[in-house]
Amino acid sequence: MTVAVAPDRHPLGPLENPGRVGGLMDVFRRRYLLKLLVRKELRVRYQGSPLGLAWSYVKPFVRFIMYFYIIGLLISHSLENRPLHIFSGMIVVSFFIDALTSGSKSVVKNKALVRKINLPREMFPVSSIMVSTYHLIPMYVILLLGCAVSGWNPDPMAFVAAIMAFVLVWVWGLATALLLSAWNVYFRDVTNVVDVIQTVITWTTPMIYPFGIVKEQLQGTHEFLYQLYLLSPLSNAVLLQNRAFWIPSTSDPKQAAAEELPAHMFERGAIFIVLAFLFLWFAQVTFARLEGRFAEKL
């Protein structure tokens, strides 16, 4: 069918498929649009709510108080600087849940644009996770203030752990949000799936209770469950957060690390970061495949 044509040297470039997808690269290429979408979302999210942005602080604050007092009553395992232990884990877990909750709805919520205008659809989950990231920044500030008053004395590995925890949870969150946002177009059950994930993550990460308990109860005796527990990327992120912010605040960091952290934590963290990027690649491929029918499914 195709007749051999002279090489296309047209100033506007070759004929191409108008719906071609450059995926996340296209999002990066159009970062001005990304910036405006993020700014819009920040402006609009709390529109018509008197407390507005304060909700971003009230909700984690209440959760923190509950974890601290109620769970404090239940566990006998005494822990130095427990608030720091809870809060360091809580901020990455909250970020992840927020990324999933708003990210998974992002494409459906923007259906007016998705159905009518040709733009990289990855734009929506990405801008949504940028908004979550924006809300995460003040949490780190509060965490560092907490560190300061608790006698935080970080070693170099503490910073490594902090960066690893952030990268791990960010990439993992973006990948999951991409995947869920695309599935949500086809199956609106996804919102409920996120709720389930939230419950599972809340209770299977060493955030509201210390990892030492898990070690005591599971290691050796229920080795399978113990390994399963450590297979959650969020457990690894929370452990890295503990290593970064809580351990260096204790009076005997070496002993605290021995009691409250698993063996080979940094190696595990590194592996999970690699896995996160592989998962992101998978999520991108899946998104691109499902995207073909977004316009008609919405």
Add this chain to the structure above:
Amino acid sequence: MAESIVVRDVTKRFKLAKQRTIKKLVLNAVRRKPLSDSFTALRDISFTLEEGDSLALMGLNGSGKSTLLKLISGVMAPDDGEVLTRGRIAGLIEVGAGLHPDLTGRENVFLNGAILGMSENEIKRKFDSIVAFSEVERFLDTEVRQYSSGMFMRLAFATAVHTECDIFLIDEVLAVGDQPFRRKCLDRIEELRREGRTTVYVSHNPKQVLKMCKRGIVLKDGGMMFDGDALGAIDALGYRLDFDDDDDDGGSGDGGE
């Protein structure tokens, strides 16, 4: 002249899924009902437009015009065949989609411009011209939700017609606005055409079509019924030239799917 839009053996089907729950899926499987209906919106469509061509896409409601336009703009992908385009595409298709009611007119010009593919510099350069075109200067810092529907559409239009492009798609949107504004839009489109853009115009209005397009394609039930000059297309469709519907675009929204 080089090709600008190539549509080759394009077929587009829509699946009409009736059951979205597992319960219904199982029930229908047990009752041996078909699990989904398929509807062919476009069948074996082929045509090529050279740069600077102006095409009128005509047909009754539901004939597939809007679907074809969405395939050209890249919002949808064909099931069979291929659509190829060269250069940037812009158009007057659902122009209000990029506006957000909670943002001010000014913010919306930037957001909508970026959504339509403009760079920051491009928007800044054209900002005054966009605002002048839209005639909403006084309300630029008011939230768009407080705009009248006319103002809303004018702002959306103004941004859309200022997008730099090589292909311009128009989906019977010129029914909005008062006559002076409509006139302005038509003049602007005429200008784009004279400057050598390829234009595809979906319309029910024979007079407009004759004025704006050289070529006409008529779709019927998803197939090509006619491909020739604009006058021939109007004839083929049986539209009367002396039927005057106030110089505007007769049809309201098109039920393409």
